[in-house]
Each structure stands twice: as structure tokens, then as C-alpha cells.
Amino acid sequence: MRRFSWFNATALTAGFAFLYIPMIILVIYSFNESRLVTVWAGFSTHWYGELFRDQAFLDAAWVTLRVAFVSSTIATILGTMAAYVLVRGGKFMGRTLFSGMIYAPLVMPEVITGLSLLLLFISIGLDRGIFTIILAHTTFSMCYVSVVVSSRLVSFDRSVEEAALDLGCTPFDAFKSVTLPLIAPAVIAGWLLAFTLSLDDLVIASFTAGPSATTLPIKIFSSVRLGVSPEINALSTILILIVTIGVISASLVSKRRIVQQQRDEQMAEQAQQ
Amino acid sequence: MNLARRTLIGIPYLWLLLLFLVPFGIIFKISLSDYAVSIPPYTPTLDLSEGWQGIRGFFAALDWENYVFLTEDDLYWRAYLSSLKIAVISTFLTLLVGYPIAYGMAKAAPEWRPMLMMLVILPFWTSFLIRVYAWIGILSNEGYLNQLLLWTGIISDPLQIMNTPTAVYIGIVYTYLPFMILPIYATLERMDDSLLEAAEDLGCSRLSAFWIITLPLSRSGIIAGSFLVFIPALGEFVIPSLLGGSSTLMIGKVLWEEFFSNRDWPVASAVAIILLLILVIPIILFQKNQEKNQEADA
Numbered sequence: 053m054r055r056f057s058w059f060n061a062t063a064l065t066a067g068f069a070f071l072y073i074p075m076i077i078l079v080i081y082s083f084n085e086s087r088l089v090t091v092w093a094g095f096s097t098h099w100y101g102e103l104f105r106d107q108a109f110l111d112a113a114w115v116t117l118r119v120a121f122v123s124s125t126i127a128t129i130l131g132t133m134a135a136y137v138l139v140r141g142g143k144f145m146g147r148t149l150f151s152g153m154i155y156a157p158l159v160m161p162e163v164i165t166g167l168s169l170l171l172l173f174i175s176i177g178l179d180r181g182i183f184t185i186i187l188a189h190t191t192f193s194m195c196y197v198s199v200v201v202s203s204r205l206v207s208f209d210r211s212v213e214e215a216a217l218d219l220g221c222t223p224f225d226a227f228k229s230v231t232l233p234l235i236a237p238a239v240i241a242g243w244l245l246a247f248t249l250s251l252d253d254l255v256i257a258s259f260t261a262g263p264s265a266t267t268l269p270i271k272i273f274s275s276v277r278l279g280v281s282p283e284i285n286a287l288s289t290i291l292i293l294i295v296t297i298g299v300i301s302a303s304l305v306s307k308r309r310i311v312q313q314q315r316d317e318q319m320a321e322q323a324q325q
Numbered sequence: 326m327n328l329a330r331r332t333l334i335g336i337p338y339l340w341l342l343l344l345f346l347v348p349f350g351i352i353f354k355i356s357l358s359d360y361a362v363s364i365p366p367y368t369p370t371l372d373l374s375e376g377w378q379g380i381r382g383f384f385a386a387l388d389w390e391n392y393v394f395l396t397e398d399d400l401y402w403r404a405y406l407s408s409l410k411i412a413v414i415s416t417f418l419t420l421l422v423g424y425p426i427a428y429g430m431a432k433a434a435p436e437w438r439p440m441l442m443m444l445v446i447l448p449f450w451t452s453f454l455i456r457v458y459a460w461i462g463i464l465s466n467e468g469y470l471n472q473l474l475l476w477t478g479i480i481s482d483p484l485q486i487m488n489t490p491t492a493v494y495i496g497i498v499y500t501y502l503p504f505m506i507l508p509i510y511a512t513l514e515r516m517d518d519s520l521l522e523a524a525e526d527l528g529c530s531r532l533s534a535f536w537i538i539t540l541p542l543s544r545s546g547i548i549a550g551s552f553l554v555f556i557p558a559l560g561e562f563v564i565p566s567l568l569g570g571s572s573t574l575m576i577g578k579v580l581w582e583e584f585f586s587n588r589d590w591p592v593a594s595a596v597a598i599i600l601l602l603i604l605v606i607p608i609i610l611f612q613k614n615q616e617k618n619q620e621a622d623a
Binding site for chain 2: 057059060061063064067068070071072074075077078081089090130131133134136137141144146150153154155156157159161162163164167168169171172174175187188190191194198223224248251252254255258259269272273276277279280284288291292295296298299300303307
């Protein structure tokens with residue numbers, strides 16, 4: 053605290069202003085009456101109504117939600133399996149290749165991932181649509197899930213699992229009743245991350261979607277290319293609101309969990325005495 | 326090795342092999358093919374019905390022609406170089422903006438830190454596309470920034486920022502800032518303040534204590550953050566295409582246009598392979614840095 057100087061206060065204020073002012077402007081101007089986004093003409097919720105009457109946007113939003121839900125769920129299962137294999141799996145053939153394939157997609161430019169998957173789908177003759185977007189999103193987001201889950205797996209005490217095995221649990225039971233509850237926060241965080249990544253992805257979806265399916269980012273991108281529009285501002289505001297509520301409630305839940313854990317530990321100590 | 330273990334390893338392994346590794350083989354193969362007016366728009370395609378003869382003919386038709394084409398047409402050279410330049414400059418700018426924020430966070434009172442942390446992470450969860458879009462309204466000629474500057478009388482004509490490299494720099498710094506702040510914050514937060522007190526007791530000024538102690542100790546965070554910005558910035562597509570206009574050349578955009586506008590899949594594939602080769606070096610360096618940090622922690 054001693055070192056918290058004017059410099060630090062300025063750096064934080066300026067930094068957070070830089071991060072938040074653009075989004076705040078976006079939100080304010082979504083309530084603008086005028087079609088010209090840069091000229092303020094009075095308060096109105098007109099563009100929200102317009103947005104909810106725009107069938108193309110609603111269809112795209114529905115496609116996006118379905119893709120995000122399915123792909124993040126499969127990615128969470130596959131990613132958790134992959135994390136378990138990496139951390140607890142011991143040695144097996146091709147382990148280096150496996151961990152390479154987990155980490156590589158994280159740093160791969162999206163244009164390359166998108167192009168390579170598209171060429172795969174075309175060469176095996178798979179029709180592009182919602183299904184291929186789900187396959188593509190599952191592939192890259194399972195890697196994020198596996199990184200999140202494996203960092204949790206590394207950090208907790210392995211002896212608990214071993215105790216369960218010693219007491220006659222099958223490996224599957226031990227995983228279900230000991231490991232899974234312990235890694236659950238990371239699994240949930242992984243699912244949320246996968247879900248947001250899928251909601252957000254433009255490039256990979258553009259390559260793998262084909263003409264039949266349009267996701268929200270593809271729709272936003274094509275209308276933003278023509279310039280700023282108040283409908284997009286309204287849509288952005290809704291998305292920002294959802295994310296803000298999500299992040300804040302997630303942090304409140306985890307805070308409560310920590311408090312609960314401390315209380316449990318205290319009670320355990322008192323019981324011992 | 327029992328069956329359960331095999332399935333556990335096998336399923337994610339097979340998934341990644343089929344949907345990550347095999348596609349790269351296909352990209353490489355197509356980069357050696359020729360453009361053709363057909364569906365799919367390249368030749369040759371593997372025809373197994375002709376047996377061994379077909380396979381031999383297939384391999385005979387593959388060549389390095391597209392790569393030769395990339396070296397001959399200076400559009401591609403300029404695009405790779407300008408992507409590198411933009412990625413380097415914007416990484417450096419992100420560091421300049423991000424370091425003071427990370428520093429301020431690490432020096433803030435401990436009870437404030439989780440809240441500050443959340444404020445940094447929140448934009449990261451918000452749609453990337455929307456955060457880039459937000460800058461179109463700010464930077465355009467009739468945008469909020471120009472309105473403000475004209476109103477205050479600092480300028481008399483609107484500044485052309487939109488559709489220039491400057492807009493791309495701003496876009497990259499803005500969207501990738503959390504990736505720079507978080508690793509630097511992580512190293513600064515662990516730092517032992519008594520080192521600074523010792524330095525000051527021994528007659529160091531605050532500024533030189535920063536240069537001698539704080540900066541070197543946060544080196545691994547700086548390196549990690551810089552790679553986390555540099556690597557995705559190099560292949561960036563959304564930011565240059567929304568903010569950069571036609572005057573900003575970046576390889577991600579060239580690849581996209583080669584594929585979607587020119588429909589030249591073989592050339593697009595060759596562009597991707599070269600981009601991948603360029604990225605291998607920073608990715609390996611990044612991995613080395615991460616491993617060194619993990620060893621240091623252990």
C-alpha cells in the first residue's frame with residue numbers, strides 16, 4: 053500500500069478508461085433515436101425493437117446458440133478426457149504428439165485452422181452447415197478446456213484419489229466421486245470458455261459454415277463492413293450485458309464457494325479439538 | 326493396458342488426429358496442386374479407382390509451383406513483411422500501455438486486486454468482433470474522436486485515422502491488452518517488496534530501483550505477454566479488414582481474399598503453409614519461456 057502513488061492511480065484510471073470507454077459509447081449510442089450512429093438525436097429504444105423484428109438476425113442468433121451449446125458440451129467432455137490423460141495418463145505411445153496437438157490449436161491463426169478444416173470437409177465430401185461448424189468449434193475449444201482442466205488437475209493432492217482406490221473404488225468410481233467434484237469448477241469454467249469462444253468466432257465459422265448456415269458473428273461482420281449501424285449497437289449492448297452478468301455472477305459464486313470452504317475447514321478443526 | 330484406459334486416450338487422440346493433424350496434411354497437399362475451374366477448384370484429385378496408376382499420376386502432378394509463384398509476386402512478400410512489422414509494433418505498443426496497468430494492479434491494496442482482475446478479464450469475455458466494431462464509430466471521419474477534437478478546436482479538419490495502419494495498431498492494442506496485462510501482473514504480484522525497500526535503503530532512487538529490480542524480475546511476464554500478443558496479431562484478419570481498409574496489407578487478409586474472392590485454393594494453402602513456418606519460431610520460443618518459468622516455480 054505504501055507504494056500506491058499518483059502514478060499508479062493514473063495508470064489504472066487511464067488504462068481502465070481506455071478499456072471501457074469504447075464499450076460505454078457503444079452502449080449509449082444504442083439508445084440513439086437517429087439512424088446516423090455518430091449524431092445524438094435523443095433517447096429511444098427504437099433499434100432494439102427493430103432488432104427483434106429482424107428475422108435474419110434472430111435466425112442467426114438461434115444457429116449460434118445451438119452451435120455454441122452443442123460444441124462446448126462435446127468440447128468439455130473431450131477436453132476433460134484429454135486433460136486427465138495428459139496429467140494422470142502416464143506414458144503411452146505418441147504422448148508428445150498428443151500434447152502438441154492440444155497446445156498447437158491455441159496459437160494457430162484462425163485463418164489457417166478454418167482453411168484446413170474446410171479443405172478436410174470438402175475432401176471427404178461432407179456437406180457444410182451447422183454440423184461442420186460444430187465439429188470445427190469442438191476441435192479448437194476442447195484444447196482450451198483441456199488447458200483449464202489440466203491446470204486444476206496438476207494443482208490438487210493426488211493422495212485423495214489414491215485413498216479412494218485403496219478403499220476399493222474402481223478407477224471410474226474414484227473419478228466420479230473424488231476427482232470430478234474437485235475439478236468441477238475448472239470443468240465449468242472450461243465449458244463457459246468454450247461457449248464464449250464459439251459464440252464469438254467469425255473466421256473459422258466463415259470457412260466451415262457454407263452458404264446454408266449463418267452465425268451471428270458472420271451476420272454482424274457482413275453488416276458492419278457496410279458501416280456502423282444502430283441495430284448492431286443494440287445487439288452489442290445485449291451481448292455485453294449478458295457477459296457482464298455472467299462474469300459477475302460467476303465471480304460471486306466462486307467467492308461464496310471459497311467462504312464456504314473456509315467455514316468447513318474451521319468446523320473440521322473445531323471438531324478435532 | 327486395459328480397455329477403459331485405451332478408450333480414454335483413444336477418443337480425444339483420434340478426434341485431434343482427424344480434425345487437426347489430417348487437415349494440415351490436406352492443406353500441404355493442396356498447396357502443391359494446381360488451380361482448376363472445377364469443383365473442387367484444384368487438380369489433381371486422388372482417384373483410387375485407377376489403382377496404382379492413379380496414385381502414381383497423382384503424385385507426379387504435384388509440384389512447388391505455387392511457392393515459386395509466392396516468391397515471384399511481390400504482393401505476398403510485402404504482405405508477410407507488413408504483417409511482421411504491424412505485429413512487432415503493436416506488440417511493443419501493447420507492452421507500453423499494458424505494463425503500467427499491470428504495475429498499478431500489483432501495487433494496489435490486496436482487497437482491490439480481485440476486482441481489478443475482473444475488470445481486465447471482462448473485456449476478454451466480450452465479443453472480439455464487437456470490441457473491434459466499437460472503434461469504427463470512434464475513429465471514422467465523422468466519428469466521436471474527430472467530433473471531440475473539432476469541438477475543442479485542436480484540429481480544424483477531421484483526421485484520417487480509419488483505414489490506416491494507425492487504426493489497426495489501436496485495434497490490436499485494445500483487443501489484446503488483457504493478454505499482456507495478465508502475465509505481467511502475475512510476475513509483479515509475486516515480487517518481494519522487501520527487495521525494493523533494501524534498494525532504497527541503500528540509496529537507490531525509486532526510478533533506478535525500478536530499472537534494476539522490478540523490470541528484470543518481470544521479464545518472464547513481459548516475454549509471455551509479448552508472445553501472446555505477437556502470435557495471434559501476425560495472422561490477424563478481423564482487425565485489418567474492419568479498421569485497416571485497403572491500404573493495410575496483412576497476410577491473414579490476403580489469405581482470406583485469395584480463398585473467398587479469387588477462389589484460388591492452392592495459392593491460399595501455400596500462403597497458409599508459409600505463415601505456419603514463420604510462426605513456428607515464435608511458438609517454440611514461447612514454449613521455451615513457459616517451460617523455464619515452470620521450472621523456476623517448481
